[in-house]
Amino acid sequence: MPAPHDASKQNAIDMAAARAKTSINVSTLRDFLYNGAAQWQKRERVSNILVSDPLFNKSQRPFLTRKELYIRGQALTNRLYELAENHKWTPEDVQLAFGVVSDEVLSINLHNIAFEPVFLLQASPELLSQYGDLIAKRGILGCYLQTELGHGTNVGRLETTATYIPETQEFELHSPTLTSTKWWIGALGKTSTHGVVQAKLILPGGKDVGPHLFFVQLRDTETHQPLPGRILGDIGPKAMGAYAATDNGFARFTHVRIPKSHMLSKFAGVTDEGKYVTPPHAKLSYGGMLYIRSGMVTAAGWLGAKAATVAIRYATVRRQGTLDPASGLESQVITYPSLHARLLPILARAYVFIELGRALSRSFDALARDLSSGNTSQLAEMHVMTSGLKTLVTTASIQDVETARRSMGGHGYSAFAGLGKLYADYVPSATYEGENYVLDQQVLRAGLKTFNLIFSNPALASASPADKAKLATRLPGTSRYLRLLLDPSLCPPDCIIHPADDVVGTAISLLEWRAAALVKEAAQTQKDGTPDATATQRVAKAVTEAFVGGTREVRVVEKVYVLYLLTTLESALVDLLSFGLYVPPKTEAAGDPARGLRLAIGQFCKELLPEAIGLTDAFGYSDWDLDSALGVHDGRVYEALWARAQDEPLNQTEVTEAYEASIKPMMLRGRRAAGASAKL
Amino acid sequence: MPAPHDASKQNAIDMAAARAKTSINVSTLRDFLYNGAAQWQKRERVSNILVSDPLFNKSQRPFLTRKELYIRGQALTNRLYELAENHKWTPEDVQLAFGVVSDEVLSINLHNIAFEPVFLLQASPELLSQYGDLIAKRGILGCYLQTELGHGTNVGRLETTATYIPETQEFELHSPTLTSTKWWIGALGKTSTHGVVQAKLILPGGKDVGPHLFFVQLRDTETHQPLPGRILGDIGPKAMGAYAATDNGFARFTHVRIPKSHMLSKFAGVTDEGKYVTPPHAKLSYGGMLYIRSGMVTAAGWLGAKAATVAIRYATVRRQGTLDPASGLESQVITYPSLHARLLPILARAYVFIELGRALSRSFDALARDLSSGNTSQLAEMHVMTSGLKTLVTTASIQDVETARRSMGGHGYSAFAGLGKLYADYVPSATYEGENYVLDQQVLRAGLKTFNLIFSNPALASASPADKAKLATRLPGTSRYLRLLLDPSLCPPDCIIHPADDVVGTAISLLEWRAAALVKEAAQTQKDGTPDATATQRVAKAVTEAFVGGTREVRVVEKVYVLYLLTTLESALVDLLSFGLYVPPKTEAAGDPARGLRLAIGQFCKELLPEAIGLTDAFGYSDWDLDSALGVHDGRVYEALWARAQDEPLNQTEVTEAYEASIKPMMLRGRRAAGASAKL
Known part of the structure; x- marks a missing residue:
């Protein structure tokens, strides 16, 4: 292996400089993301034990056959529970350990997340006493x-x-x-x-x-x-x-x-x-499915966090193209707007989804308490919410992992970049636990039901403004946007997004107006029998994005939250423009009304840029977690790629066995045909 | 293996019925796509020889390690040339054979497509005489x-x-x-x-x-x-x-x-x-790169064709959900608008890209003739065209393969569905042969150059309408849309798309107006120094889509072409709406102006639906070509999935070796912990 050289030294210098530039307190933010310092330290303890066990080494994983990977997976599972016993891990520790090895896609997860909860929830007391403990201890699988x-x-x-x-x-x-x-x-x-x-x-x-x-x-x-x-x-x-x-x-x-x-x-x-x-209480049995879906929101956030960490680190040390006048070197690619405008929104969605998942799991705990006392009143709302969110976060995060991978250029296509495996393992999330198109239909159906309940009610016409206002306050979270249609004095904000405005208020309002306009139109076209093929997806997305935008808990790092809102608006531009919800201010000459929004996004990206490494470090991922040559903490990406390539099985012999078998005969025939001697 | 049952019989009935419904002449269309009946028969002859050679069997391919796949690839290569010798294939036959085995990603392609052409084009006569023949005959690789x-x-x-x-x-x-x-x-x-x-x-x-x-x-x-x-x-x-x-x-x-x-x-x-x-003549050396890029357009078309064939066949025989009153069975999923509105545009793009590729290769032949006589006048135009098209077709086709895979629900995630491999092998096309973001910059730069050349020319102000008209006719293909800005009497069509209108004319006009508006804005923002992060991509896409839409040769099957145009417009809605190019007609009440377009797409999809199987059959793919359990010609998808699963290496022993090693110890520990006996 060649000695490290300038570029690798420069990699490390660039990474250290980016880290030094960060103004946020990384460990405070990290502790917050992990539910407090104590939880983070617990995870660290568990993680250190796993990392130091050679069985959990990932370096040979890319070279194994599927059968070998299955056998390895069973060995990891057995070992994990052995370690749990040896170290007297609590059930919570074990859960942390499974979080740490989440990229191993172990089949025991199906026992733990699908089989056992369904059994516990629905078995008769007799069956439970006979098998419950055996199942909990994995005496049977x-x-x-x-x-x-x-x-x-x-x-x-x-x-x-x-x-x-x-x-x-x-x-x-x-x-x-x-x-x-x-x-x-x-x-x-x-x-x-x-x-x-x-x-x-x-x-x-x-x-x-x-x-x-x-x-x-x-x-x-x-x-x-x-x-x-x-x-x-x-x-x-x-x-x-x-x-x-x-x-x-x-x-x-x-x-x-x-x-x-x-x-x-x-x-x-x-x-x-x-x-x-x-x-x-047949509906009581739905609880399990909702639990799995609400867990998927958190998981999507952490997945996006991984992708963002890898891609932002690589973009920080990779230098290409125009010269940076300060250093005389090529520019760090993360400084190009075409690149950071792709990566920072991924970072923003990761933060929003992680916090959204936390808020959702609190709602789920409340629901579970309700259900255990036979109260199913919140079930329908929770069902719509998790259906819409499951589709929203999986669709976004699948795309985000691929966008991050592609942002890394050619090297993103190496298995050693790590994101290809993440993508391939995650992409079925669009289909499992409720196919996304099917879930969207349920969001649409619920939206129409609430809409029709209110606006097809003949009493509404004669209701007083006060009555309407009271009705508006009683709307559940996923239908709150409908209040906009109850008060004729309300109208959409007509200002263009501008950094000096109340960006958050305007953005949330626009997202809600969009949801209202789309549901209203859907109610009409359903009545006419003329829905179009994409209406369901657009309505579900609009309703769910209005809900997420207005969820207070996701407002953790202000600029990150604003970037999330603005990029969500940008992806909603077709709806906003076609419903006339987003028009240039009267003072401005004719031009592209989307331009103000795009420039605002550019401005927020620029302001976030110096924090990018800090914001990704706060996710707390180790090199072992990321398993990516391009996402290494110290930035020495080229050395890492070189080192990993040396392990490739094809490199274990200088001359491939295909040479005698196929390559040599082919060349000898060719030499004969060219009238050359066999030995050149 | 269980005996075939009703569902499989029904699969075959559904497929046969769909085939019977097609009104187009499949073999005529197929011959056209393959450059005539003689070419199709040549391909068939070559293909039959490969298919009947056991070495080219693909059934075990999903189970091989990477090293085994490399060794197999070299064996296939050697055998292919052996067959070429035995059957006295012409160079054209050999090329057809490589087309037939295109899903094997053989490394010899690099010799044939990169190494040899560069050598032939740029080696001195001496070096050529020394090595040219050896290289052509593969005496060296x-x-x-x-x-x-x-x-x-x-x-x-x-x-x-x-x-x-x-x-x-x-x-x-x-x-x-x-x-x-x-x-x-x-x-x-x-x-x-x-x-x-x-x-x-x-x-x-x-x-x-x-x-x-x-x-x-x-x-x-x-x-x-x-x-x-x-x-x-x-x-x-x-x-x-x-x-x-x-x-x-x-x-x-x-x-x-x-x-x-x-x-x-x-x-x-x-x-x-x-x-x-x-x-x-340094520029003469660019020819090779342009040749590779123009080949990528055709390849993208045939790739989309494969994806469309597999997904449309499966959607034809898969029955889910609401009951079909005619048969009393669940409905064929292809009848759902949410599904066929995803698949038929893929089919449409496949047709358009295949024909576009053919037109492009004719342009390339003309260019090559020019270059060989030292004439480089068309090089810049060809460069812009291939840059824009390379980005456009690879971006679209990557997405199309994944959309097709996802449309197949859970089974789409099986390796036996075939599209996962297509996707993974194809996705780097966004990065190789010119990174798409970089190529977009070149399209933008060329667009701005032409724009500024015309509109920054002080002579233009005093030019007569006749002079301007003459100038307009001299614009090269990729800049033709700029003529719209030369004639102040022209204005965008203000009609909404409606099946009764001149849909083609309106759509092409809208695509051209969009290109003109975007380039004009880009020229302005570049002057102001305020471009936004996505401007480059939007301009490049607009310019290239205007070019494709107006390319006469892609108008092969009228409804397919119209569907292509309409879905292209739909994806351009943000631009159209924000530049006021697409507004509801004055007679219509306020509402969603995009709605007319979406309903028109729905209408064209519905009209195309009975032809879907015929249009995919016309691509001429055999079961061996597709290597997909879900895309089998006879529709018996469930039998095919079952049969292929039996080959899985894990199924070759009833009890996995992981049992003694890991599963049993884990369960025994569990039973001990649960206080149960080891033998249950």
Whole structure:
């Protein structure tokens, strides 16, 4: 390996200089992001233990086959719990540890996040006492079998059947068709011993009462062989080599009998005779899904944080193009507006999503308290909120990771840059836990429902302004924008965004007016039967962005929040312009009304620029966390790329085995054809 | 494997019905796309030979390591040329064969497309006679070493030096720094014996006259060991496991001497004494780069064609959601506007880009004729055109492949869906052959130059309308939109798009007015020193889209072309609205002016829908070409997914080796902790 040279020294100098320029207190902000200094230190303790264990080393990971990655993933899981035992980690410590290894996509997550919560929430007390502790301690390993080869999001159309047999007090699970094969089930392929299966409950006489949950043993707990009547396996590799450590699997059931007690019957059941017992609080079972979706908001924030850290660090030390008069060197690429205008909004969204996720998890805790006392009044609002946010944050963060990767030019395409793996592992989030297009429909439906409830109410016409104002205050968070339509004295701000204005107030107001205009139009076109193909997405986005913009808790670092608002407005320009919500001030000559907004964004980016490294350092990621040659803390990116390339398996022999096999014969033929001798 | 069942039968029925519904003549259209029936049959002949050779089987490809994929790639290359010899293929046949195996990303492409053309174009007659035939017959294998660890697109900043030593009449190649290491060089890692190196030419006395090309032997032609003074290797895996068969490599040179005759000196040279000989026609050397970029337009079209074929076929047989009253089954998802409004524009872009590529290659042939006679007058126009188009088509097609993949829901994320690999292999096209942001700058610069040339000319003010009209006719293709600003009697169409209107004329006019407005504003903001961060991209896109829209040759299937124009307009709405180019007609009440456009798109989509399968069949892709379980010709997608999953290496043993190693110990610990016995 060649000795470090000037450029690498310069890398380190540039990074140190950028760090010195930051005016924010990095450790204070970091502690805040991690819920306080104590939590940060806890994470550090756990993280240090993992990092110093050779099993968790990532350097050879890019060279492993999928099978090796699966086997490694199981070894990591086993070791993590061993460490938890050795170090007497609390459940919270264990959760922190899983956060630290989140880029390993371990299949145990399906046990912890899908199988166990569903079981705990819906199992009968008897089943719970029999298996609850075994599941909690991972004495058995589970998965959650919902999706089938033929159907996913649309649960009502699942084909797997569970037929009740009163004679033996059993259910018979069966996969009647190829398309009823359970498919995509995480941890089913080669790992799980048990599972919770979604199947249509068929009563004696043949009545189908729709999908219910059944606890089923899949593999022998001693030999790990599939039990009779179960055909089990892995569904094969995922796109772009992603999610390799997770064994998404398939299962076909052939007349598999399970005891009646293995139905998860807390909210629905069957009498011994086979009479269906209607669930009293069926909606209570939705809680789990909402929990997963609200967790996805936080996760999207931290993912964006990783992408922003890597790309901003690389852009800080990479010098290209025009000469910087101060140093006589080429300019740091982060100084180019075309580059930092791409990266700083990613940073801003990361901050907003992290804080939004925190606010959401507080709302979720409140909801869980309500639900446990049978109060479902907030469920619908929470459902709309998490549906809209899940789509918003996953769509944005997928794009952000790719924008960050592409901002790094050619080297961004190296596996060692790290962002390719992040992208490939994250991109299915647009589809899982509710397909984004389907969730958008639910946001639209809820928006229209509230709109029609208010504005189709004949009493509204004669309501007094005071009554309307009272009604406005009662609107739930995701519908607050509708108050704008209740007060005829209100009108959209007609000022152009300008740094001297009340930027925050104007921006939030514009986002709300946009939501109101779009929902109003959607109500009209729905009545006319003429919605267009993209209306659903535009309405859902508008409603959700109005909600996020007005969420007080996301206002942590002022300039970051403003940049978030302005770039959100910029992405909403088509709506704003087409509804006449965004027009040039009367004093200005005709011109591009979007220009003021774009210049304001440029101005805020410029002001944020000296804080960029500090704001990313505050995310607290170590080099081990990032696993990126371009995102190294000390900035020595070229040395890191060089070092990592030396590990490539093709480099372990000077002459490739393809030489004798293929390259040499090809060249010899060529030399013959060219009339040259074999030896040149 | 379970027997086929109803859903699979239904798949086949749905596909056959869709095929029967098509009114276009598929084989006529296909022959047209392939430059005539004779060409299509030639491709078929070549393709059949490859498909029937077991080496070209792709079924195990998703399971191979990167090293195995490289070795396989070399074997395929060797075999392809063997087949060419055995079947006496013409050079054109060989080219067709490479088109057929384009998804193998073979490193020989770098010899054929980069190394050989550069050598042929720029080598001196002596060097050509010595090596030309060997290179053409692949008696030696080459690569093109331009990019370095520290610099890519910005060739002027490359650090590798070639110092002329008059005493020995040699050049000394040297890598003075770590960042000067040649990096990313395709086929360099483990394959090439020779290369053309970009290096700064240093004259005796130390004068640096900038980058020039040198022909250098890298490896021994007998042992394949690197020659002394060369450190060679592979740079490691690419993001998302992509481009695995290509050995992108690195090279460091330590005072490597090469004979003076090995400089590629057709356009520049050094006298024996070390005097620089100024190139008479330096620009002639740009031809190669333009050729590669114009080829990228066609390639983007065929890539989009693949994505559209797979996604439209799957959407045709996939049934989800609301019941279709005709059949009593769930509806085919392609009937949902939210889905076909995403897929049909991809199909439209594929047609437009394929034909655009064909038109461009004709322009390129004309240019090549000009250049060979020393006429460089069309070079600048061709440069702008290919720069703008390269950015436009790669940006669109990357997005289109991902949109198509995501439209397939969960299964789109399976490696067996095929589009993940297409995406990962294609996404670097945004960066290679000219980074898209950099190319956009060149389009902007050219646009401003032409604009200022015309409108800053004091003579213009006093020019007669006839003179201005004459000037307008002399504008080159990519600047034609500027004629709108030369005739004050012209104004933008004020009608909203409506199927009954002259949609094509209005759309092209709007695209041209948008280009004119943006360039005019850019000229102003450049003068004021206040451009915003996205101006460059918006101008380049506007200029290029106006050019494409007005290119007569892309008007092959009328409705497809119109859909292309309308969706292009939709993506341009921010510009159109902010410049007041797109306003509701005076007769219509206030409302969303974009609505008419969106409804028109919906209407055209609906009319195109029955032709979707025919239009994709016309691309002529076989199941082997597509390598997608979801894009199979007969529609039996679920059987295909099932069959392919059985090949997964994890499924080759019923119990994974991770069981004894990790899963069992973890469960035994868990059972102990839960107070259960080890045997449950």
